[in-house]
Amino acid sequence: MKLYEYMAKGVLASYGVPVPAGRVADSPEAAAGAAGEFGPVAVKAQVLVGGRGKAGGIRLAETPEQAREAAAAILGMNLKGYTVEKVYVEQKLAIERELYLSIAIDAAAKKPLVIASAHGGMNIEDVPEKDIVRQHIPIRWGLMPFHTRELARRLGLTGDLARQFGDMVLKLFTVFRRTDAELVEVNPLAVCRDAAAPGGLRLVAADARLNVDDDALFRHPDLPRTVEASPVERRVRELGLAYVELEGDIAVMANGAGITMATLDVLQHYGGRPMNFLDAGGGAAAEPMAKALEVLVSTGPKVIFVNIFGGITRCDEVARAILAARDAVGIPMPLVVRLVGTNEEEGVRLLADQGIQAFRSMDEAARRAVSLAGGPAATGVGGGGAGGFHAGDAAGGSGAGGRW
Amino acid sequence: MAIIVDEKAKVLVQGITGNQGSFHTRQMLDYGTRVVAGVSPGKGGEQVHGVPVYDTVQAAVDSHGANASVLFVPAPFAKDAAFEAIDAGLETVVIVTEHVPVHDAMAIMAFAAERGATVIGPNTYGICSPGKAKLGIPPNVIFQPGVVGVVARSGTLSYEIVNAISEKGLGQTTVVGMGGDRVVGLTFIDVLKRFERDEATQAVVLVGEIGGTAEEEAAEFIKTMTKPVVAYIAGRSAPPGKRMGHAGAIIERGRGTFDSKVQALEAAGARVAEMPWQVADLVAAALGT
Structure with a gap:
């Protein structure tokens, strides 16, 4: 989970990291009010x-x-697909020079x-590369002050600036560990003129990024939450399935991240354009799969392609999920199903009884889906060819049906 | 021959009384794995499919002398359970659990390195040496004893490929799922080294995916291998910056792209399949069968 800059700075400030004065x-009007308080x-x-x-x-x-x-000018602006809903109004710094500092995994x-x-x-x-300094931190002891002195030396920092830098690294490492962060990044880390500071210079986190491990959020109820997902992505993720929106017209559901990615690759290879990544997981139950299919139908693809190699998934x-979705909302667009693995015969029969012929070969199913979507790759499977279907299994080769 | 686990594996199941733990204990027993005991705090004295359950790993080890463990423990407790297994001296710890916090995974790997334990996972389907032992969750029917070593990051995709290798009649020495998370116990190189040494393994299949640099690092080792390597990389069509399910399956900052992986592997002498179903054919061709 990525935090907005203002949230990240809030967390950093709570651990004693110096950040500029600012307000969301x-x-x-609210921006003008904040500027009235902070000056430039x-x-x-x-x-x-x-x-x-940029x-x-x-x-x-x-x-x-x-x-x-x-x-x-900025509010409502579209930045790389995201609409700006908030601005952070921050006191301008008197920056002398800019450093970079991050902690990642x-x-x-x-x-x-x-x-x-x-x-x-x-x-x-x-x-x-020659201007970048790296230091691995042993997980058992954590970051030690000597690490920070060595980092400061290699960066050419001296005097009180080196001391402030060491303090900053230690505090950021505390944030990194305590918030289960995947990334804490301060860029620029600003060296600012400040008459009140020892040596006349003060280090300030002028920008900040904090990405927290999604899998650790359960132990951080205190951290703010952000959602980086479209409405459709949210609906499918609420079912406990992984979903990413893409820009094509063939909706995809498969089981397992690797095979789902491979499915997208194969579709694209044949000239098709996948519309989404939907990983129904290694052992998904019928109900969330049916609901996910309903969501896919609602997004209006040209074709829906279900590619299952059943291991734990039966x-x-x-x-049953496919039939339940069809009963619930209807599936007006063509549906291509490739079904292999555990309880394959029963699954194929259930579908065949309802007039849906499942493919056995991923290759031919993918080509069929692309051709139905109007893509360029109809070679070899035109005319509704039964070759790749379970019933015929003629072109499938290798007599695979028997192993199940 | 096989790598990491063989017929001598005496296996504990941590989290054996849960749904997943119980179901897959049955599957592992059916496969012929010697599951000697289960561990579930507070459930000591019970039995699951005839397997005795203990409250602690130490108690199970004291009674049965296990050397490996499979974890079906919920993610918030996975770190504690893995430390318990490693501390009790188990040599192989398979963490099936998904969604283990990455800071916990780093701690587990540091402790395992200190004690010399082999950790597989987290977020793995496990490991199977066909005909000898299966530790984890892949379907029993896809495996056949044979000559191909398989190492993969992702689960169902490797089932597809393993199944095709079985259908070709080549079979597998050992199939290793490293796990889909970013921080996992084994690297491709750790596994490739073992396959290179294993006398029964004649060819190796590497199933990778975009994101990270594990495949590029593996390519450096493949250069030194005497056995043929066939690879498949998933994620060619994935747009940059999108996370595709696995923590690992993401391209960030221009690193870990499909092209960089394929180029590195091919330069190292590996054959890279364009489509998943071509892997078995390439292996057969490499072995001259």
């Missing part, structure tokens, strides 16, 4: 995607009136990884 606003401000779109600055989602304002105009090393650079403010991917359950 959902109207131009930055008005920043609150969206869950990066790159908002897309016009950040504007500077010297006066409340300018802040009002900036907010009016290095999956290969199975450890947290601190990444820092003296060149902040840009995408870390664009920073030359083919008869899948057949």
